Amino acid sequence: MAFLCKINNSIDDTSINEAEDSDQSDDLNAKPNADGATPSAFTNLKVAPQDLPQASTLETSAMQSAYVSLAMAFSLIRWFIVAIAVICGSELGFDRFYPWIAVPGLLLLAALDLLFSRRAATVKRYAIREHDVYFESGVFWHAQTIQPLNRVQHVEVGQGPIDKRLGLAHLQLFSSGSGAASLKIPGLTLTRAEDLREFILRHRDTT
Amino acid sequence: MSNELWRRLLGWSVLYFIARFLRQLIANIFALIPAVYGITRIESLQIGVAIGLASTIAVVVYAVIQYTYFRYQVTDDAILVREGILFRKQTNLGFERIQNVSLDRPFYLRPLKLVTLKVDSAGSSGEEINLAALNEVEATRIHDMIRTARQGAAPSIHEEETHASKGDVSEKFLIDRELGHLVLHGLTNNRAWIALAAIGAVFSQFADTLRSYVDVLGIDFSAMLVDATISMLIAMAFSALVLSIIIVTGLSIAGSIFAYYGYELTGTATRLTVRRGLLTHRTIHMNKSRVQASYYHQDWLDRVLGRLNLVFEQVSHQTNNEADSDRRLIVPSVTFPEANNLTKEVIRVGNPEDYHYQGVSIRLLIRNLCTLAIATTSLVLALHLIPELDALSLLPVPFALWLGLLQYYRWKRLGITIDGNIAIVRKGSIGVHYIVIELHKLQTTNLIQTFLMRRRQLSSLALTVASRTLVVPFLPQGYAETVRDYGLYQAEASGRSWM
Incomplete structure (x- = not known):
């Protein structure tokens, strides 16, 4: 149960608030939150925003280092194939690729792609809270996805052939509304992914 | 499991299977264009009639076979359907997954006082069950079973509503729509697809592309030919545009009335x-x-x-x-x-x-306007560089201004x-x-x-x-x-x- 240490306990505190507030929350015309800090596009909040568990202050974990290495290895393989294609092409007489342009150009592109792959792998982070799963990814479009556990329809743990060698696995969560997975965490160890699946399923069964 | 539990539909359901087959056929009309073309090439009347008869018989036989293999069963908590000739398929739709239930009375079943019960699931595969040509008693029985099971199983869901109106189980009238409303609806929405769905489907895109195509033509014609015939061409293009809009709108209104009459x-x-x-x-x-x-x-x-x-x-x-x-x-x-x-x-x-x-943030507006400005500028420059189109090079500007105005309103909203x-x-x-x-x-x-x-x-x-x-x-x-x-x-x- 090591992963439970990431749980944000403040959920419990706010659930108590919810119980107290539920009577007055039935009245739509209740006066707006008296707290001056509340933005005016918020009315009738059931809890004050500062009492909410804040996802922006979460402590997150990175992907396994093997996952980062794998992403970089893929990048290298990609560019190795491109390099071979270019070399073969020039030997066949496609001498448009002058070596003094093609070689530094290729090296530069390969280096950029390598850096990008590394960044894309390291920027992925996840966290498990008591009631939801958090995942962030994306170099240029940075997205933070949060999937409440009581909306999860099914869970999938998957392993590709190369993942298997490295002991990696990914976890996919599906909710209603779209056919695609709402959240996919790659770069987990298999045991970790299976633990998470058990945790999520247990949560769903208890609620 | 004993076979007595499985029930058959009434024989009239063959009509439903025929209708369903025809609907699917027309929905795939584009794939059938070669076949249709082939039929028009047939010169001998006898062969044509023979082919027509043969395909009619084939459709009827297909429907009868579908009817023969169709079995359904309503248990305490699910509807089960077995169907299919080559590929046997069993659908098992639990009541808790049912999203909504509708009773259809298509025109061919109405004189017989029969209904088709249609059940949609909320499951991730989006399956649905159609029980065709049930008599009213059977349909009501199944419907009541679903309703009572759902209400019994999930009382907490309706907590809020029951709280709002305690003990209110009677049906309350909310709204109806008259013909005038439906005409308005048809006018404002491209509901042409409904009119065509009555005889088929898919045509809405076709009508849309036709409309936009004529739209494009209208501009192009006036643009390409700068001579005496231009006014005539514009008049032609304009009347073609108006005609196509009238046709599409007419279809749209008809579609709206077909779908929502007596709402x-x-x-x-x-x-x-x-x-x-x-x-x-x-x-x-x-x-x-x-x-x-x-x-x-x-x-x-x-x-x-x-x-x-x-x-x-x-x-x-x-x-x-x-x-x-x-x-x-x-x-x-x-x-x-x-x-x-x-x-x-x-x-x-x-x-x-x-x-x-x-x-x-206003930065969204700025970003969108910049994109628009860059696109417009490059278009104007490109037109300017082609000698034949030079005269039109300022044409995109009013459009861009209009789009910019729309972007402004969009941002404000x-x-x-x-x-x-x-x-x-x-x-x-x-x-x-x-x-x-x-x-x-x-x-x-x-x-x-x-x-x-x-x-x-x-x-x-x-x-x-x-x-x-x-x-x-x-x-x-x-x-x-x-x-x-x-x-x-x-x-x-x-x-x-x-x-």
Whole structure:
């Protein structure tokens, strides 16, 4: 149960608030939150925003280092194939690729792609809270996805052939509304992914 | 399992299978064009008649076989269907997964006083069951079983509604639509597909492309030929445009009347019931608790006429095709106060116009206008560089100005507000759209940021419910985060179901 240490306990505190507030929350015309800090596009909040568990202050974990290495290895393989294609092409007489342009150009592109792959792998982070799963990814479009556990329809743990060698696995969560997975965490160890699946399923069964 | 439990449909259901086959055939009309072409090439009348007869017989035999192999069974908690000739298929639809039930009375079954019971599932595969040609007694029996099972199984879902109107089980009249409303609806919406769906499908795109094609032609013609015949060509293109618009609009109005004739919406404390349809009388029952969003849909023409279409959305699987339209309950051409009253039947919310909305950053407008300016400039330059088109090089400018104005209105409209458990998103350029969702029905949240947005402390917020994803770009980051945290709290701590 090591992963439970990431749980944000403040959920419990706010659930108590919810119980107290539920009577007055039935009245739509209740006066707006008296707290001056509340933005005016918020009315009738059931809890004050500062009492909410804040996802922006979460402590997150990175992907396994093997996952980062794998992403970089893929990048290298990609560019190795491109390099071979270019070399073969020039030997066949496609001498448009002058070596003094093609070689530094290729090296530069390969280096950029390598850096990008590394960044894309390291920027992925996840966290498990008591009631939801958090995942962030994306170099240029940075997205933070949060999937409440009581909306999860099914869970999938998957392993590709190369993942298997490295002991990696990914976890996919599906909710209603779209056919695609709402959240996919790659770069987990298999045991970790299976633990998470058990945790999520247990949560769903208890609620 | 003993076979006695499996029941057969009435023989009349063959009519349904024939109709279904023809519908599928026409829906795939484009694949059949070579065949149709081949038939027109047949010179001998006898061969033509023979082919016609043979295919008619083939269709009937196919339908009879489908009927022969169709078995259904209604247990205490599920409907089971076995069908298929080569590929046996068994569908097992549990009552708890049923989304809505509708009773169809197509014109060919109406004289026989038979109905088709249609059951949609909320499951992730989007399966549905059609029990054709049931007599009223059997249909009512199955329908009652589903209804009582659902109410017995999930009383907590309806907690709010029963609280709102204690002991109110009687059917309450909510709204009906007269012919005039349907004509308006047909005018403002491209409902041509319904008219064509009566005889087939798919044509709406065709009609649309035709319209835009003529549109393009009208501009091109006047552009390409700068000589004496230009006025004539413009007149021709213009009349072609007008004609095609008249045809499409006519089809659209006809479609609207076909689908919504005799529209009547009634409701109990937990349920909405719609009766509509000209050729096929349709009675659709929808549980209020399954409504995921209430969408005030107003296009520019709706705005001119002071109308809007109210849509109650249910779980969808990203299928915007109209075959899926039973998952959305449309109330055509209502006024704003009417839309409000109807929405209040399902979601307890105030008047969306009365709220203060959190707007989006002006940087969204700047970004969009810059993109527009760059595109326009390059287009103007490109036209300028081609000698034959030089005279037209300023043509894109008024269009760009118009688009820019629309962008401005779009930016000004875009906003979100939170009231208790409700989130309302406002959007649209000329017409105003409001989308009302309940936060406890949230499925997933997303916060998206580019590098430039992070520097300006902006974030795009995406709230996903089972029917759609609401995206509000370029919100102040603090606000977006608060909405996300608050929405998640509602979804996780309220303990209320989303179905």
